[in-house]
Amino acid sequence: MLDKRFIRDNPDVVKEAVRLKGVDLDVDELLAVDETSRKLQQELDQRQARRKALSKEFANADAAKREQLRAESNELDRQLKQIREAVDETTTRLNELLLITPNIPWDQAPVGFDESDNVAIKTWGQKPEFDFSPLDHVELAEKRGWAEFARARKVAGERAYALSGDLVLLERALHSYALDLLSGKGFTPISVPALVKEGPLVGSGMFPKGREETYELPADNAFLAGTAEVALVGLHSGEILDKDRLPILYAGISPCFRREVGSASRDVRGLLRVHQFEKVEQFVICEADPEESARWHAELLGSAEQILQDLGLHYEVVECATGDMGLGKFRMNDINTWFPSLNMLRETHSCSTLHDWQARRANLRYRDTDGKVRFVHTLNNTAVATPRLLAAVIENYQTKDHEVRIPQVLRPYLGNRETI
């Protein structure tokens, strides 16, 4: 969400953002509705002021006067009711429009309308060389009894999977390692609800746009969140934090659920795109200073890179194009990691700065040193999301004998085994 006053004062900037992000929003309509809404509100305020005054007079009035005041007040009530209906109508529409108003993207972000316009800004490491023909993660896992696909699909349908044996231990090792790394950097590990109400989904910016991507449990008025970010934003929504509590650094863990409606029959094989997965998420709440949030963006991106470097995986960092970065984002960097079986890099991490766009929706504020109340900045990035990253690890580290060499950093979590 953007500040209404900002939109009013900078309509051209907002229109440009709408264009750059390819959003279906009529900014002129928004401005018109805002104008109407304010006029109606003023009218309402005036009549309400009058009604309040009448009530005050009433206390000291005689019987005849009271009759007259009662009549006037009743008439005012009739008018108020009408105006209130009009106000409700316009504010509902205004909110609809505000909720789909995009954040202003970073002026250095590549302009473009989808993923294909993203620009690689860094690559690290090298593709592994195999002197045998490597298996893909599905073949490898099945050969080793590490996964059940057919049986899992009997239980839970398409894109379902079950991990077993050493692959489960390896998955846990990845998460433990990421959590330890982030704790060491001052992030508080926190496990959060994946089962959430609608409020935090709107607050985090997932709704209304991502509604059909989200599992809904209508009997309970609840949803399954696609990321811990939803709960992490929600935890502090509505609060006014003391400035000395900032920054708040979380390493959030939760299961994640995604319907993948837009990806029908894409990546249906294996562990790449599944409906349910496990993620350690980096999340930052900091003061509303673009330089401060830019520093945290670099920090979050750096931690994700460190994880991949520690794991020895070949990756590239991508500067996401305006049309790919999503409604609420100021800046987004994806990290794509090498998958030998696909002979390509695939997204494993996504680092975003949202400035105060998310904080405004979630009403997450802090009291600055000058005593003013401001909206915080929020940022998030993946640390480890499995099984996608797990698939990358086993594909990249497989041996001719269908074993997997364990990256050094994970060995302490696996009884110091070198291979599984």
Added chain:
RNA sequence: GGAGGGAUGCGAGAGUGGCCGAAUCGGACGGUCUCGAAAACCGUUGUGUCCAUAGGGCACCGUGGGUUCAAAUCCCACUCCCUCCGCCA
């Protein structure tokens, strides 16, 4: 699942129809005192929105409706929290 209790500002907590955007205590901030600090004393201290230079209007006492000239206060529904019983990982 059954029975009860509750939701008020940064925190505790008063307020059961108009004098309440809200007592009191605590916290925080500023000041006096002091070599400095503590104590004591004095003062300040909710958010949003609109018009505006100053300043003012309006809204908000969990959420949404209703009653009334008038609602934090009465009525209804919902959400959340707590206690006890039952069930249960």
